Amino acid sequence: MFSKITLIIGLMLLSTGAIYAQDKPKVEIGGALRFNYNLSSWKEGQKKRGGDFGYDVFRVNAKAKYKGIKLNAEYRLYSEGFGGGMLKQGWLAYDFDSKNEIQVGLTQVPFGITTYNSNNWFFSLNYYVGLEDDHDMGVKFTHTDKKWSYAVAFFKNAEELNFGNNSDVSNSRYSYDVASIDLDGDGILDLRNKEVNQVNGQLNYVIGNDSINHKIGGSAQFGGLYNLDTEEMGSHYAAALHYQLKYKRFGVKAQVTKYKKSPKGPAADNKQVIAMTAYGAPYLTAAAGQTYTLGVSYTVPVKWGPVSSLQFYNDYGYLEKVNSDFEDTIMNVTGVLVSAGNVYTYFDAAAGKNQPWLGGQWTNGLADAPANEKWEVRFNMNIGYYF
Template structure:
């Protein structure tokens, strides 16, 4: 990012930056695409802005996707106050402090947690962050997810970066069903650090509890999520391991299913099992390089398994093996993603993370994401 100094008393600092990314993919379940050798196209253009003055901070990121992927959207945007070098209070559209943050993954695809709203989620609220010598913790209250419509009975917009509870048309009749919204959510994240000359360890636990407001019954359901995690950085080698459990208990209309919940992002909703445990493990290794402009490569493998509580639901599995190359301001991800019952990695969209498909085949996607960051 470039730094611009603005003249005013103690010279506030403003950073303006962003990125332009393109994406190539070759998918095993798309016969016509395979015949033409895959597709290369536009991914996203984003703008970032940061500012700081007398302990007050500002941070925003706005993204421009194609219309089919949700169009333009605010990923995050918040103001903050630094009480001291250890304590900060943030307000606005902020990252939910749950599990391994900032990301519980190494690849461009993220982990299975992201697709059920438990990784890199951003909601509207207030968060206090303490970074100590041994202990870090975050406490947060979220009034709701991103709200774009503000109507008394308005459904959640599909135009958003991170997955949130929403509504969905189950019958193809243009009427939305299981219409819920996340409201009044509390989060806590606590971690303990052990740093020595050879390795850095982090052990952590997270808890999340909130209400679900049903737009048809106008009654409050509830939801919770719990996680325990471990991170290791030993020289060039890294580990990210996490176990998470969640449950949604909506107050839906009589006759509507309560073993699934609708979630949405990037322009389209799908169904998710209302209760599941997710196990993830990410391994990485950084290799310095002197290969033209290429200065380093990180190789990694991210594995995830979603164990759904309903016995007749088919579990979801996802594995991504890849490498991220750094060449000046250009970052390129080469990923080979394989999955069963994952909506973004297979032909079944609506039910993949819910009931799934019995005896589903492994589906593969080779993906290259190239981005220039400024």
């Protein structure tokens, strides 16, 4: 039986290899330079200055292909205050045919609406609990057809930058992952967990035609949470139902997500919260909850010199925390994306309650935030040249 399977796989590889045998090596280099302006309601000094305008990120993208084997990598350089340099994604892939592909490396986790469950520069609330545009180390198989598409994946762990026996997760990363945090400022890290051995499945079905189509799907993931102090394995899971509508210039993205993280840390650890990190700074999130996100968009083509289109949108997100003593988190972003040649500019009015990036409660906003926190607003403009 094993020999027959080996023979079949060998014949498949030979046949697909023949397809790509005449390919010439192809390399594409791209990237972007972005700047950011923001004015935040909770920053008194910034309001007196009229906001701040500065460097956001410089990134380099590389794509290569030869004989069916592809490379896709993106490296980003943020300021030191936002984590410095980091690899957003980097994977090798092989196309069995036009519909089936396998990727190995730092690749996007197939969960929820992909590539993005949002229209704005801030992403959706799911991103801040590690459930949108997450990238981990593993292997992923994807199948894409006109009606059905699916993906299955195994991720050994999140981005691993420190290979010690008891190394904590680095804060320098693009997407949010379970990590460690110093809660009392004594220089000793607490809640020391790492994501390991995660499996993912995603299924989508498309109904409609080119003028109007509905994409209905579901996603699930399950994996381990290894505690560095007890050396015991906890677990985590997430499941989601998602829907997308495209009708002429109008678009809808909707998703309902349930997640739970169950670490096996020391007895003194608070099991109701979990540490997560990205961009050089960790914070706490509720260990269990449901998120509800809804985004709508409408694109208007224009001819204003270099400006070719305006995409208006509103993205809403709500995090209902399982622990009834925790205050829920709300986020809403209203804005417009202006496209002008290679320049893309997001104008966003982002409002949040108990959202770390939209208020003064950084560490506890997504976890046990204080009661009666008020809404905060951040006006943000991100301008980038993409090449």
